Amino acid sequence: MSDKVKYEMEFPIHVSPSLLFQYISTPSGLSEWYADNVNSRGELFTFIWDGSEEQAKLISKKSGERVKFRWMEDEDTDYYFELRIQVDEITKDVSLMITDFSEDDEMEEGKMLWDNMISELKHILGSV
Numbered sequence: 001m002s003d004k005v006k007y008e009m010e011f012p013i014h015v016s017p018s019l020l021f022q023y024i025s026t027p028s029g030l031s032e033w034y035a036d037n038v039n040s041r042g043e044l045f046t047f048i049w050d051g052s053e054e055q056a057k058l059i060s061k062k063s064g065e066r067v068k069f070r071w072m073e074d075e076d077t078d079y080y081f082e083l084r085i086q087v088d089e090i091t092k093d094v095s096l097m098i099t100d101f102s103e104d105d106e107m108e109e110g111k112m113l114w115d116n117m118i119s120e121l122k123h124i125l126g127s128v
Helices: 017-025 027-033 104-125
Strands: 004-012 037-041 044-049 052-062 066-071 081-087 094-103
Touching: 004 104, 017 027, 017 081, 017 094, 017 104, 027 037, 027 044, 027 104, 094 104
Parallel strands: none
Antiparallel strands: 004 094, 037 044, 044 052, 052 066, 066 081, 081 094
């Protein structure tokens, strides 16, 4: 298995941090844009796409600020994906920072996927 490479992306989103946090941290919020359906039992989140399921563990959460998940298949690794809300102190502009890991040859695909999902999120939030 080849090593994965960490990458970060930034998406400006014109919406309040508290509302945005609902969409990145709750099963109902995540199922609006990230997956077709999301269930959680404690720290274990099940993401469902077109009938296939992936499970991830919520490894850290800071209210109103960030959530970090680790896919169960990456359980014994340092790989994770994090959604973090960043607010510019001066302009108060809100951005969603994505940190993820990908194999080199899949990185462009991974970034495109995030692009598409965040566009969907912005659409739902009315932030275009």
